[in-house]
Amino acid sequence: MIDLTLHVWRQARQDAAGSFRTYRVQGISPDASFLEMLDIVNQGLVERGEEPIAFEHDCREGICGSCGMMIDGVPHGPHGGIATCQLPMRSFASGDELWIEPWRARAFPVLRDLVVDRGALDRIIQAGGFISVNTGSAPDANALPIAKDTCETAMDAAVCIGCGACVAACPNASAMLFTAAKVSHLNLLPQGQPERYQRVVDMVARMDQEGFGSCTNHGACERACPKEIRIDFIARLNRDLLRAAIGGPDPR
Ligand code: SF4
Ligand code: FES
Numbered sequence: 001m002i003d004l005t006l007h008v009w010r011q012a013r014q015d016a017a018g019s020f021r022t023y024r025v026q027g028i029s030p031d032a033s034f035l036e037m038l039d040i041v042n043q044g045l046v047e048r049g050e051e052p053i054a055f056e057h058d059c060r061e062g063i064c065g066s067c068g069m070m071i072d073g074v075p076h077g078p079h080g081g082i083a084t085c086q087l088p089m090r091s092f093a094s095g096d097e098l099w100i101e102p103w104r105a106r107a108f109p110v111l112r113d114l115v116v117d118r119g120a121l122d123r124i125i126q127a128g129g130f131i132s133v134n135t136g137s138a139p140d141a142n143a144l145p146i147a148k149d150t151c152e153t154a155m156d157a158a159v160c161i162g163c164g165a166c167v168a169a170c171p172n173a174s175a176m177l178f179t180a181a182k183v184s185h186l187n188l189l190p191q192g193q194p195e196r197y198q199r200v201v202d203m204v205a206r207m208d209q210e211g212f213g214s215c216t217n218h219g220a221c222e223r224a225c226p227k228e229i230r231i232d233f234i235a236r237l238n239r240d241l242l243r244a245a246i247g248g249p250d251p252r
Contacts, residue, residue, distance in 0.1 A: 001026075001027045001028060001030075002028040002030060002090075002093070002096075003024070003025065003026045003027070003094045004092065004094075004095075004097070004098060005022060005023075005096075005097040006022065006023045006024075006025060006041065006097075006098050006100060007020040007021070007097065007100065008023060008041075008053055008100045008114070009101045009102055009113060009114060010051075011102075011110050011112060011113055012051075012112065013111070013112060014109050014110060014112075020099070023041055025037065025040065025041055028040065030088065030089050031088065031090070032089045033060070033087060033088060034071070034077065034084050034085070034087040034089065035055070035057050035060060035067060035084065035085050038053060038055055041053060053114065054111075054112040054113035054114060054115045055067070055069060055113065055114040055115060056068075056114070057085060061085065062083040062085060062226060064161065065083070065161030065162040065164070066163070067084040067085045067163075068084060068164055068165050068168065069084055069100055069101065069103070069114045070101040070103065070104070070168060071084070071087075071098060071099075071100055072098055072099050073099065073101075074169075074224070075103070075168045075224040076163075076165055076224065076226050077091065078091055079091060080223065081226060081227075081228050082226050083161070083163060086226075101114070102114045102115065103165075103167065103168040104168060104173075105167045105168060105173035105212070106173060106212075107120040107173065107210045107211040107212050108120065108164060108167065108168075116164070118162065118164050120210035121162050121178060123206055123210060124175065124178070124179055124182065124203050124206045124210065125162075125182055125203075126206075127202040127203045127206035128182075128195065128198070128202040128203040128206075129182045129186065129199075129203065130195075131186060131191050131192050131194070132194060133191055144190060146189065146190065150188055150189070154184070154185045154189050156230070157180075157182075157184040157185035157188070157229065158181075158185035159227040159229065160178060160225075160227060160229055161226070161227060162178065163226060164178070165221075165224040165225060165226060166178055166220075166221035166222075166225055167212065167221075168224065169223065170213065170218060170220050171218055172213030172214055172215065172216060172218075173212055173213045174212050174213045174214055174215045174216075174221070175210070175212040176207070176212075176215035176234050176237070177221035177225060177229060177231065179203050179204060179207050179237065180233040180234045180236065180237040182203065183199060183200050183203055183233075183236075183237050183240065184233045184236050186199065187199065187200065187240055196240065197240060197243060197244035200240040200241050200244055201241065204237070215234055217234075219231055
């Protein structure tokens with residue numbers, strides 16, 4: 001069993017000052033998940049008549065992207081390739097002290113404790129994350145030949161769960177990895193071609209408008225991404241942005 005000291009960011013609402021509060025937790029099973037450990041802490045707080053720690057969660061299996069938080073300064077905790085909900089408590093030793101914070105980025109205001117407003121990511125998708133062609137039914141889709149490598153690269157981008165860890169990890173709070181993933185999974189496929197260049201212009205413009213920073217190729221986003229989305233999707237986005245600027249479609 002694991003005993004821990006937690007320093008958790010508590011903030012009652014967006015316009016309130018926040019601070020770290022310290023909690024001692026005892027007897028956590030190594031098989032519990034990180035969110036289950038927070039559930040146990042919250043059960044104790046409720047029993048003592050105190051406000052439970054607010055944190056977001058839904059699927060608890062790495063799909064929905066809602067559970068992001070900084071654990072000792074690292075988005076989603078110490079392991080790569082998993083979301084906070086998939087983080088097992090056996091990753092920590094008894095006696096460890098952990099600092100648990102919300103995402104820190106101007107475009108992600110803290111709503112309460114560990115919960116931030118990630119609506120800015122939704123608005124980037126609204127700006128261009130759609131196609132206008134009639135895709136027909138499933139058999140129609142199966143009749144459209146697409147090279148296997150292209151499909152797989154598009155799927156590598158499409159696994160983005162919109163968690164925002166890339167933004168939280170980036171020293172510029174840039175949303176380039178997220179935006180590149182959302183641009184690329186459509187721009188790679190034939191169905192995404194009609195809006196290909198307008199899509200990249202509109203989504204990047206919205207990203208800037210939302211207050212995210214610029215990408216300066218630190219690579220911290222790639223290391224933080226629970227879906228291991230590669231930074232080369234940013235290069236792909238930049239190529240399409242350049243082609244859009246010179247008004248020419250991809251000659252290849
Ligand atoms: S690119 Fe990765 S880190 Fe960024 S929002 Fe998508 S899944 Fe999360
Ligand atoms: S709760 Fe859905 S990804 Fe963690």
